[in-house]
Amino acid sequence: MCMNRIVQALHVLYLLVLIPGHASSQEHPSLTITKEGVVNIQRELGELPLFDVSLEQVKVQVDAEISSGIDVPIPKDYSGGYTHERHKLNYLTMQKAGLLYQVLDDEKYAIYVRDMLMQYADMYPTLSLHPKERSYARGKLFWQCLNDANWLVYTSQAYDCIYEWLSKKQRQDLEINLFRPFADFLSTGNPKFFNRIHNHSTWGNAAVGMIGLVMDDDELVQKALYGLPDDNIEPNAKDNDGGFIKTENGKSGFLANLDEPFSPDGYYTEGPYYQRYAMYPFLIFAQSLHNARPELGIFEFKDSVLLKSVNTLLQLTDKNGDFFALNDAQKGMSYQTSSLVTAVDLSYYYGGKDTSLLHIAEQQGKVILSDAGMEVAKGVNQNTSRPFKRKSMQFSDGANGKQGGLSVLRSKDESLTLVFKYTAQGLSHGHYDKLSYSLYEQGNEVVQDYGMVRYVNIEQKGGGNYLKENNTWAKQTIAHNTLVKDETSHFQGTYEIGSKYHSNLYFFDASNSKVQIISAVESNAYTDTQMHRTMAMIEEETYGKPFVFDILRVNSQKPAKYDLPLHYLGQPIQFGFDYQATATLEPLGTANGYQHIFLEGKGQFRKKSNATFSWMHQNHFYTLTTIVSQNEQFLLGRLGANDPQYNLRRDPVIIHRKEKTKDALFVSIMEPHGSYSPVTEMAKNAKSNIEHIEIIYNNKDYIGVQIKGKNWLDKIFILANTENDKSKKHRLTINGKLYEWVGPYTYQNKK
Amino acid sequence: MCMNRIVQALHVLYLLVLIPGHASSQEHPSLTITKEGVVNIQRELGELPLFDVSLEQVKVQVDAEISSGIDVPIPKDYSGGYTHERHKLNYLTMQKAGLLYQVLDDEKYAIYVRDMLMQYADMYPTLSLHPKERSYARGKLFWQCLNDANWLVYTSQAYDCIYEWLSKKQRQDLEINLFRPFADFLSTGNPKFFNRIHNHSTWGNAAVGMIGLVMDDDELVQKALYGLPDDNIEPNAKDNDGGFIKTENGKSGFLANLDEPFSPDGYYTEGPYYQRYAMYPFLIFAQSLHNARPELGIFEFKDSVLLKSVNTLLQLTDKNGDFFALNDAQKGMSYQTSSLVTAVDLSYYYGGKDTSLLHIAEQQGKVILSDAGMEVAKGVNQNTSRPFKRKSMQFSDGANGKQGGLSVLRSKDESLTLVFKYTAQGLSHGHYDKLSYSLYEQGNEVVQDYGMVRYVNIEQKGGGNYLKENNTWAKQTIAHNTLVKDETSHFQGTYEIGSKYHSNLYFFDASNSKVQIISAVESNAYTDTQMHRTMAMIEEETYGKPFVFDILRVNSQKPAKYDLPLHYLGQPIQFGFDYQATATLEPLGTANGYQHIFLEGKGQFRKKSNATFSWMHQNHFYTLTTIVSQNEQFLLGRLGANDPQYNLRRDPVIIHRKEKTKDALFVSIMEPHGSYSPVTEMAKNAKSNIEHIEIIYNNKDYIGVQIKGKNWLDKIFILANTENDKSKKHRLTINGKLYEWVGPYTYQNKK
Incomplete structure (x- = not known):
């Protein structure tokens, strides 16, 4: 605690020195929505049903929360418990309210975000670690840092949306008491959480980077992108799931997280269930970087792997749009999940306007409230969608x-x-x-x-x-x-x-x-x-x-x-x-x-x-x-x-x-x-239909199987066990009959 | 077999004598569709989408069968086996083809029905009992008479539709070799099957009655309506399901089957799954009687129980339209089944045009090809449907x-x-x-x-x-x-x-x-x-x-x-x-x-x-x-x-x-x-929400239960065990507190 206080004090100094100089250099909002985007959106309101419906849904949710009042309880529960679910609802609602303030220009939404943030700013400095002790990286609002990072990813957006509406004093209060210590806690305060190749860290990196962008704090942005230079983590440390914290090459930060777990084909090594979870911070921070640090060319990184991965993720769904259960995965998760709405809209907007994505957006029935969401709504409105085709x-x-x-x-x-x-x-x-x-x-x-x-x-x-x-x-x-x-x-x-x-x-x-x-x-x-x-x-x-x-x-x-x-x-x-x-x-x-x-x-x-x-x-x-x-x-x-x-x-x-x-x-x-x-x-x-199958050839080089079935089916399938060259010619005699083919297998009528 | 031949010979005589006199007195078609109905339908073709779609569906099915050719195999299999399923498909297709002939006036459908019937007329006299021996009443085309009766109920309709198109010679051939012996086999030939109160008999009665109506054979119609006068069934004989064949009052025939198993509320004692099965012969024979024997007033029988029972059956469905599983019932059976299309359409047409039935018809997506179906299609087209409401x-x-x-x-x-x-x-x-x-x-x-x-x-x-x-x-x-x-x-x-x-x-x-x-x-x-x-x-x-x-x-x-x-x-x-x-x-x-x-x-x-x-x-x-x-x-x-x-x-x-x-x-x-x-x-x-329940009173007269739950719920439920009078006043002291109420129970705040 004592160390924390000193760090906090240093930040006060830092903010007091730095903020004034940067406040004017950075435009707000600039993360998921831009000033120019807001103007475009306002011009189209009432014209694009999919956007209008989405806006109305968000408005209904937020208005209901506003009328039921703000609650910022002392953290206590695991997920599923009241305080956990309440803080989760709070960050989701703040993010939406921020967007509503921008799009509808109605101050009540800014007031709601401000008042809630102020309550968090009052409470945060009083919090020690969350009372539940199960996590390898305990949070403060939640039992694990991961959820604290979720909070900050969403709340950064809310703050971005009302940034210019707040007074300088209010901004200082929030940044000194809440955002800066929050970002420090998630990064330097929790290197095991922050400095690894893992979806947890992706959330941590995005959280710290996004609040860094809003506050125009380049130190945070650098940490987010490249990790902590020195983390003192033992090489064999593990997390709750039994996974290693450190990777061999020792890289960390958002770019490393983007580089490592994604293959060039956009497959995320944990599987689609976790990819869909990781997608949100990847894309939302990428979008923020695209807007606020265009020089990074984030969407072009590693041959545009981020946008490619959206298509891969959509291909890893069954006919209902549910993700295949691979590795740890809860069944029933589908491309209807909100992070996929973000993914589809951003992929459409930044990835060349693939009109088959509009088909998915139609099924999702909503778009995000941003320039990207509006473009999708426009595409749908112009009837340019074509069926999304799943392939082998x-x-x-x-x-x-x-x-x-x-x-x-x-x-x-x-x-x-x-x-x-x-x-x-x-x-x-x-x-x-x-x-x-x-x-x-x-x-x-x-x-x-x-x-x-x-x-x-x-x-x-x-x-x-x-x-x-x-x-x-x-x-x-x-x-x-x-x-x-x-x-x-x-x-x-x-x-x-x-x-x-x-x-x-x-x-x-x-x-x-x-x-x-x-x-x-x-x-x-x-x-x-x-x-x-x-x-x-x-x-x-x-x-x-x-x-x-x-x-x-x-x-x-x-x-x-x-x-x-x-x-x-x-x-x-x-x-x-x-x-x-x-x-x-x-x-x-x-x-x-x-x-x-x-x-x-x-x-x-x-x-x-x-x-x-x-x-x-x-x-x-x-x-x-x-x-x-x-x-x-x-x-x-x-x-x-x-x-x-x-x-x-x-x-x-x-x-x-x-x-x-x-x-x-x-x-x-x-x-x-x-x-x-x-x-x-x-x-x-x-x-x-199958009547009989039989192995009629089997040695180290080939396996031959006869397949007999209804309608006089009598076929042979031969596999070359050691030669996978697709242009290689094979000749093989089975039971006195010669089979000839090209490539590692043949399926043909039995002779 | 010898007895059968004699009976057959007698029928030849009977038919030769009687048919000429009656052929002209009875108009055809007259079972499920009438001459006047055909004219009305033809006038509306192309105007009523629901009817047109239904017609098109039927046409596609029948055309496919016509092009794949007629097959009338020697009976051999149990249900699920080829010959069973083939004969079933045959009668379903003939019935449809007959209607198509009437509605579309296209002779190819009449030819198809005639040719298939001729094949049946060739085969039928050669058949002894079906080789599978499990049934208490073995059929000839199928392993049980029940399925033979299904065949005749449908085929009677087909025959009715092409009756006037056939030559007198053709009709005689069919009636002598096929229909009359078929009807006799199901009735006098199988009294245990025909002469009881059971859905099997309902099918048998309808089958015999309907072919009787087409042939204008009043003897058959009388047997169908009132059963066989003398059946020689032992009083304790049972069927395959272990049910008694005979009832106490000894009544049988269609009217008794309509009277006995239906309650005045239209509940069918076997439960909805079997009611939906029995519905078809009940309604289709009733409709035929309505057309051909209007003097019977069949739809008014027992305070219109038949039409009432359709509403009851629809009420016995869950929100998906699936019937409640009561007694023997296969789950998933729903009001989408074809017998319910008939039931809904006839109930609408003959039962006062309840517009909530149109709502069901819309969900069924089809109507029967008859005057009734056309009226339903018309109602749907005029947008008069209102939601079908399920009630307590x-x-x-x-x-x-x-x-x-x-x-x-x-x-x-x-x-x-x-x-x-x-x-x-x-x-x-x-x-x-x-x-x-x-x-x-x-x-x-x-x-x-x-x-x-x-x-x-x-x-x-x-x-x-x-x-x-x-x-x-x-x-x-x-x-x-x-x-x-x-x-x-x-x-x-x-x-x-x-x-x-x-x-x-x-x-x-x-x-x-x-x-x-x-x-x-x-x-x-x-x-x-x-x-x-x-x-x-x-x-x-x-x-x-x-x-x-x-x-x-x-x-x-x-x-x-x-x-x-x-x-x-x-x-x-x-x-x-x-x-x-x-x-x-x-x-x-x-x-x-x-x-x-x-x-x-x-x-x-x-x-x-x-x-x-x-x-x-x-x-x-x-x-x-x-x-x-x-x-x-x-x-x-x-x-x-x-x-x-x-x-x-x-x-x-x-x-x-x-x-x-x-x-x-x-x-x-x-x-x-x-x-x-x-x-x-x-x-x-x-x-x-429930926190605690407790029995706080229990004697021969009353039971009192306290129910405590979230949101300060603290209620008492008191049941009078022996007094069900709804106007009776009760006074009861529990734990020193007096409760007063009227009727057999009270649910009120605990004192």
């Missing part, structure tokens, strides 16, 4: 794009979507699931990624924070649709190890809409073990819907037990194999996620054959057809063991197990085929 | 309205709906669940009725028929939200006993929108045991949503074990009591449905207190607050034990158990309170 795409991971990646395969009409993951670890929010996938039909998950075990902002569930089952289940490999060796997770489920490695793309080819294919290799998840997985979305016209063909090849030095889970969602319809249902349910294992699965039944195969399993989900039918051999098993499981608090959903899983095997080959077809209507009570194509 | 209502059960009933309580905006059942058994589709309820919010089930265990028309699941778990689980009392005594079902789960009894209404009062209430008594479900349940939907304005207050009073001669299950849907959020989670899951019992529940945990109460349980479903929060006493238990259960085929969903249940108790009082509040958005990640009112 490949996204590299890693700052240089060389740390694996993520692929999305989509059927022509976007009805079927396969998401395949071969990324790097994804920082502290990463899960241990190399070469895993999930499958969507019409915006419904069919084969799921569990997501995270956290009920965000539902206080009754552990304060709305990550629950321990996030580590014991959601992050574990068995919770995903990928291979588990000897009941242990990839990289032993250890962040230190996982962070060192990434999978590698073998090849990706979506150029042929009939056979779209992704293939990747993982060599480090288990010691002396190589996993090579190839997934193809194959369209056979007479089958109505495409099917997914899956080859997973494992090579190990020693015999092991392999489990390949299928986390299907829905109601089992038919089992094409014998199994014994379990009368009493016991956990399948004791650790690494297995302790959470109840074993419901077990099928043991006596000879080489095909095992099939059909289920129904959201009135659609699906069938898995898998090649099984003697002594292999199918385990029927259900989540919920060792979960006394019901933190987990009771979702089903079916696990294909091969024991005492060195090299293994998992080959299967996942097939959506038909639908049911509870209104007409008609079942269409309720049965699988 | 009470429906009596039983032909005379004196066999208990069903009540629906709804909040003002229809957002919360309570369905409370105190009906008679509901024939063979009835479940053993007196005084049970289900709760809906915004069209989502929150506290569910399981529905039936049947995957209709999904062949892989037992041929699409009832599965054995329908008896072992769905019909059992423990599968419902009502009291189970000593782990046995009401009436010992025995149809013979259950059919004799019904519950009795104590009182219903929805006149006060703040306190809507239903109370009923059941005295026969268990020997020497009386159950009296009262449920109130109470609106406290500051609470945002109403809550449901529930008092269940049991009086028994001997001590017993009482279980009151809550079949909630969703994710548990918080348990307000201590419990022990079970490490290994075992079935809760061995019979009466208990064998299907896995015990997941158990809470034992040590003293009198309130137990609470909160959960989240479809992003809404709910809390149960229950009064518990020493030694009572809460059992946490999950469906799925002894279900090796996964015929059951893995749904959760929580059971309040009182052991060794003679007279018991279950008092609880079920409270919807708040919502969650995965997009904003905000939880609103995530916690219960």
Whole structure:
């Protein structure tokens, strides 16, 4: 506290000396809205329905808050609790009120912001750290600095909007008692929070930088952009999620945060759920820099990665606009979230006016109150929007794009979507699931990624924070649709190890809409073990819907037990194999996620054959057809063991197990085929089209699989295991027949 | 077969003699569409979008069938199988093609119907009984007569439409080889099917009656209306569902079927799912009779019960238009089903043009191709539709309205709906669940009725028929939200006993929108045991949503074990009591449905207190607050034990158990309170408003419960146990304070 007082006193001096000189040099507002923008907006009011509706919505919210009065309570609660939610509502409302003051030129909004800021300025100097002690970086208004940074990012905008309306004395009061100490607390006061490559720091950097821009305080802006020069953080320090604080190259600050976690393709290494969260400070600070420090050329940084990342994020959505659940992610988060309204509007405005973004804006039904929002509203009003098209795409991971990646395969009409993951670890929010996938039909998950075990902002569930089952289940490999060796997770489920490695793309080819294919290799998840997985979305016209063909090849030095889970969602319809249902349910294992699965039944195969399993989900039918051999098993499981608090959903899983095997080959077809209507009570194509699959060739160089199905389908799929050159010619004789093709695979009629 | 041939030969004679005389006396078409109607329709073509769209839809379907060619396969499969689905598609298409011929005057449709009918006429005389043997009344085209009757109901209409276009010779061929033997097979050939009070017979009656009307064969029409005079059915014969074939009064035929199962309020005793199925033959035959035998006054029969029942059926839907799951019912069936399009259109046309039905028609998006459909389209076109309003209502059960009933309580905006059942058994589709309820919010089930265990028309699941778990689980009392005594079902789960009894209404009062209430008594479900349940939907304005207050009073001669299950849907959020989670899951019992529940945990109460349980479903929060006493238990259960085929969903249940108790009082509040958005990640009112409930008075005459909650709520609810007179004055002193009120209950501030 004593040190804090001295620092505070120095700031008083600093502000008194510096502010007068700068106050006139900087125009306000200049962050998310400009003087010129305000004039343009006022001219168009009443002309652009989407903008007018958005303005009216904001006005209704803010007017309601104004009439219910200001409350700035002493901080006390975790998220979900009153003081947390109140301070959150306060910063959201102040930011809106600031914009309303500018756009509507109605002083009551400026008064509201001022009065609330004054209450914060009165309280802030009296606060010590927040009483809740769980965070590695406790805040003052909130239990973690992250939320304090949220507060400042929004409040800076509010302050910017009423800056010129305030008296110099009022500004001095606010800056001395509130903003400057607030910015210092978040930066020099919390280097572990501020000086790292992480979405937390992005918020911290943006907060400090934005208030720095408003106050025209270049020292803060420099810290925000380039980090603290000296932070004294121990090299192995970790945060609450178990992630490292320091990165190897030691860079920090906003530009480093922009450089590091985004790949050149605009993929954010933590995954779309956190990208959507990080997007807001990235874009809002970038916009502020664009306006106030145009010379930085922030939107052009790293080949315009920021604007590119908006498109990437939109591509990482299902047909409903929900983000794919990858790594830690709460399901249901979608491009309807407010940070995506900002992202879409800014991307449209600063990124070349891609008219398909207008289509998203129409669905969002609102725009931000700024020059960018107005341009979007104008575009929509002029009917220039064209459909936003989701495509089959490949996204590299890693700052240089060389740390694996993520692929999305989509059927022509976007009805079927396969998401395949071969990324790097994804920082502290990463899960241990190399070469895993999930499958969507019409915006419904069919084969799921569990997501995270956290009920965000539902206080009754552990304060709305990550629950321990996030580590014991959601992050574990068995919770995903990928291979588990000897009941242990990839990289032993250890962040230190996982962070060192990434999978590698073998090849990706979506150029042929009939056979779209992704293939990747993982060599480090288990010691002396190589996993090579190839997934193809194959369209056979007479089958109505495409099917997914899956080859997973494992090579190990020693015999092991392999489990390949299928986390299907829905109601089992038919089992094409014998199994014994379990009368009493016991956990399948004791650790690494297995302790959470109840074993419901077990099928043991006596000879080489095909095992099939059909289920129904959201009135659609699906069938898995898998090649099984003697002594292999199918385990029927259900989540919920060792979960006394019901933190987990009771979702089903079916696990294909091969024991005492060195090299293994998992080959299967996942097939959506038909639908049911509870209104007409008609079942269409309720049965699988696939009749038989068989491995007819398998050595270190090639795998050949025969696929037989309805309508006289008799095809062969051959994969070259070690040669991914797309122009390479192959010749291979199988059962006396010569097959010739070019590139790493062929799918053709069987000879 | 020999007998059949003789009968057939006699018919040839009969037809040769009778047809010439009648052919000219009867105009065609005259069933669902009339000559005059056709003229009117043709005049309006192109003018009424809803009609034109409907016509176009039908045309597209029929044209596609015509171009893919006629197939009349030899019957072989159960429902879901090819021949079943093909014959079904055939009759649906013929009926449509017949109407298209009339409306569009395009001969290709008549040709299509004729050619298909000729193929049926060729095949029919060669058929013996359908090879699948499961039905108590096997059909010829289908595995059960019921489906054969469906065929004839539809095909009669097709024949009616092309009757005059056919040559006399063609008509004779069809009638001698197909229609007459078909009608005889369904009637005299299958008295157990034809001559009972059951939806099967309704279809049979309509089928025989309608073809009788087309052929102007009064003998068939008489059989259809009044049944077979002599059927030789043994008094105790049963059908596949375990229902009795014969009723006590021995009446049969269409009019008896219309009289018996419908109460004067238009409630159909089997429940809405089967009512919607039965509706079609009821209405389509009624319409045919209205046109061809106007002197019968069929729509005025029993105080216009048929038209009244359409309104009742529409009231028995949730906010999405899905029918409440009562007795055997497949969820998801809604007023979008085609029989409801017919019902709504006919009800509008013949029932006084209630413009709120136009609102439903708009949502259905189509009308039937007839005079009635055209009038609906006209009404919609003239914008006269007004919202269809669902109300709190009470429906009596039983032909005379004196066999208990069903009540629906709804909040003002229809957002919360309570369905409370105190009906008679509901024939063979009835479940053993007196005084049970289900709760809906915004069209989502929150506290569910399981529905039936049947995957209709999904062949892989037992041929699409009832599965054995329908008896072992769905019909059992423990599968419902009502009291189970000593782990046995009401009436010992025995149809013979259950059919004799019904519950009795104590009182219903929805006149006060703040306190809507239903109370009923059941005295026969268990020997020497009386159950009296009262449920109130109470609106406290500051609470945002109403809550449901529930008092269940049991009086028994001997001590017993009482279980009151809550079949909630969703994710548990918080348990307000201590419990022990079970490490290994075992079935809760061995019979009466208990064998299907896995015990997941158990809470034992040590003293009198309130137990609470909160959960989240479809992003809404709910809390149960229950009064518990020493030694009572809460059992946490999950469906799925002894279900090796996964015929059951893995749904959760929580059971309040009182052991060794003679007279018991279950008092609880079920409270919807708040919502969650995965997009904003905000939880609103995530916690219960109820703070404490306590029984402060309890004797044979009165029960008094204190309800304390947020915002200083302190109320008392007093129920008079034996005096349901609404004008009766009561005076009662509780804890020294005098309460005075009029009627069977009071809800007022505590003194």
